[in-house]
Amino acid sequence: MFRKYFPVLAIFIVLALALTACGTTEQPPAGEPITVVETVIVTVEVPVEVPAEPVEAAPVAEDIFSRVLDRGKVVCGGRTDLAGFGMLDADGKNIGFDIDFCRAVAAAVFGDPDAVEVVPLTAADRGPALQTAEVDILSRNVTWTSSRDAQWGNFTNVMFYDGQGFMIRKDSGITSTDDFDGATVCVTSGTTTEQNLSDFFRQNEMEYEAVIFEETPAVYSAYEEERCDVTTSDKSQLASVRSGFADPEAHLILDITISKEPLTPAVPQGDDTWFDIVKLVSFALINAEELGVTQANVEEMKSSTNINVLRLLGEEGDWGYTDLGLTADALANAILAVGNYGEIYDRYMGPEGMSFTLPRGPNNLWSNGGLIYAPPVK
C-alpha cells in the first residue's frame, strides 16, 4: 500500500532537501559561528516575500541559445491580462506589443514567428522565472531597474518608455499639478505607483488623501464614480483605461511624468550569445523603422540602393550573423514576421490601434524627437 504513496513521499523529501539547501546558501563562510534559528527564519520568509534571493543555488543553464535550438521554440515570459502589451484574442492567441517582440526573436532564430511558447507570469514570479532560466526571454512589461538587473538577469534594450502620470476629469477644476493640494487620489495598493505618488506629494509639500484599492479595475471605476479627483498609474495604462470610459474626451492625462519606467525585455544571465541575439533583434526593429523597411516591403527592399537597408536585410556584408550562428536573413525574417518598431507600436497603440491610442511621445524615433535609438546594424 505504501508503494502507492512513494512518489509523494519522494517529492516531500526533495522539498525538504530544497529547504535545507536554501538554508545553507544563506550561511556565511565557515569559521564565523551563526545560530541555526536565523537560518530557519530565512527559509520561512522566502516563499512569502517573493523576489527570492538565493541565486547561487539556482542551476541556471549556461547555454540558453543551444537549449532554445534543441527545443525548437523560444519560451517567453509574458502576460495575458494587460491591454496593448500582452492579452488574449477571441481565439485564445496571445497578442500584444511584448508578445510581438518574442515572435520577432523566434522569427530571427527559426524563421517561424509561431515557434514561441508564452508562459503567463505574475508580478510575483517573473523574477524567479528569469533567474532560474525557466523562460528564455522575459517580455512582460518589466521596468528596468538596477536591482533587478543585478538580481534577475540581463536587460536588453528599452522597447517602451513609460512613466507614471496623472489623469483628471476635465470638469474637475484642476488644470495642472499645482492644484493638487488636498486632492483625493485613487491608486493601487502596495505598488511602486503608490510609493511614487507619496514621494511626489512630499517633495512638492502638498497634502493628499489616497483612496487605495487592491485591484486595478476597481481603481478606475472609483475614479469614474467621482470618488476621487485624480488617479495615477503608468501613462500607457491611463491611456488604455481612458479609452474604455463612456466619454474618453471628458478626461485628461496630464503631461507631467513623475517616474521613469523603461519597459525592457530581459534574458537570463549566463549566455552572452543569446543576450546579443535578443538585443540585435530589437535594434533591427528600430533600424527598420528608421530606414523605412516595413512588413510589406521587406522583399522589395532587398534590392534597395540604400547600403544600410541591404546590410540590415543581410544582402550585403555580415552584421554579425556568422558569429552568432544565425542565418543572413534572420533580421529580415523578424521584420517580415511582425513589422518594424513603429508598425508594432501602431498595431496596438497607434491612432487605429487595436487596444487604445497613445501618442508616441518619448517612444518616437530619436530622429523624430523621441528616445528610441539603436546602434547601427552592419
Next chain:
Amino acid sequence: MVNIAIEQDHIRPPQPPGFLKWMKENLFSSIFNTVLTILLIPLISYFLFAVSKWVFFAAEWRAVTQFPLLYAVGQYPRDQIWRVGIILSGLFLFLGISWGRWGGLLKSISFAAGFIMLVTALLPVQHPALDLSMRLYLGSNLLIILVGYLIGSKTAIKNIYIFVGWLLVPVCGIVLLAGFEASELIPNVSTTLWGGLLVTILLAAGGIFLSFPLGIALAFGRRSSLPVVSAFSTLFIEVIRGVPLVTILFMFSIILALFLPVESRIDRLVRALMAVTVFSAAYSAENIRGGLQAVPLGQIEASKALGMGNFKTTIFIVLPQALRAVLPAIVGQFISLFKDTTLVVIIGINDFLGIGRSIINSDPEFVQMRTEVYIFMAVVYWIFSYLMSLASRRMESAMGMSNNM
C-alpha cells in the same frame, strides 16, 4: 414503533395540499405571518424586478458571450479542440452507462447535461464559435448519453468495467490533451496553453483523487505506533495546515523551481496540482482521523476475533465505517478545494478565474463589464459546488438506507 408509524399514516392527508391551502398554512397562518407576508411580497418582487431588469436590459454580457471557448478551454489551440470534445463525449458515454445502471442522481445529471447540450446546439444566434460542426457535435452528445443509457440498462456489462471506464477516460484524456512531441496526429500541446474551466476541473478533480489516498495514509500514519511514521505524518499535517495555500503554491511554484536543475523542471501545472494536493491531503487526513477515532474498539476486536489480519481489518472494517462517518466533512473539504483552485491565478495559471480576469483586462471596454463577468463566473462555480454537495447528500442517504437494512 410499528404502531406509531401506522397511526401517522392515518392522520397524514392522502395527497399534498393544494396551492391555496399551502399558502394559508405557510404564509397566512397567523396575524404576524400575514403581516410579514404582506410586507415582504412587495419587497421581494421589487428586488426580483430590479435584478431581472439589470440582467436583461442594463447588463452588457458581451464580455461573457463573445468568448465561450476561451472560458471553456483557455488558449488550447482551436484546431486541436476536438481532443477536449472526445474526452467530454467519453465522460458523457460513461455518465449514460451509469445512469442506465444506477439511476438516481445520475439520471438528473444526465438529463441536465443532455438538456444543456441540446439547448446550446439549437441556440438561435449567430456566433463564430457555434458553427454547424460545433452544433452537430453538441447534439451528438445527446445521442451518446442515450447510447450509454441503453448499454447500461439493457446489456449485462460488468460494474467493474464501468468503474475502470470512469478511471480510464480522465487518465487517457490527460495524455490525449498533452499529446506527443513526435506525433503528427496529436502534436504536443504545452500546458501553458491549457486554461479556463478545463484547468479548474483538472486541478480540482486531480487534487481530490490524489489527496484522498494521501489523506488516508497520513491519517493512519498519525495514529501509527511507529514513531518515525507518526512523527512524520504529524509534522507534515501540522506544517501544511499551519501555512496558507497561497504560500504553498508559491513554494511549489517558485522555491521548487529555484533548486531543481532546468532539465528536470516540473511542469507549472503539475506543480500547482502538487501544491493543491498536499494542502488538501493535510486537511482530509484530519477529517479521516476523526472518523477513525469514531470507530468503536469493539469492531476491531471483533474482526481480530474472527481471524482477520491487520490489513483486512483496516480495509473491510475500520475504513468503511470511518469514511461513512466523515463523508459530509470530506465533501465539504473537496468543495472548498474546488474553490481554492482559483488561487492558482497568482502563480500565472489561467484557470477559469484567470481567463475571466484576462478577458476583462484585455480590452479597456471590457473593464466596464467586469461585474457581469464576475457574476457569470460566480454562477458557474456555484453550479459545480452545488452539484458536489447534492451528490454527497444523495450518497449519504443511500448509505443511511443500507444501514437500516
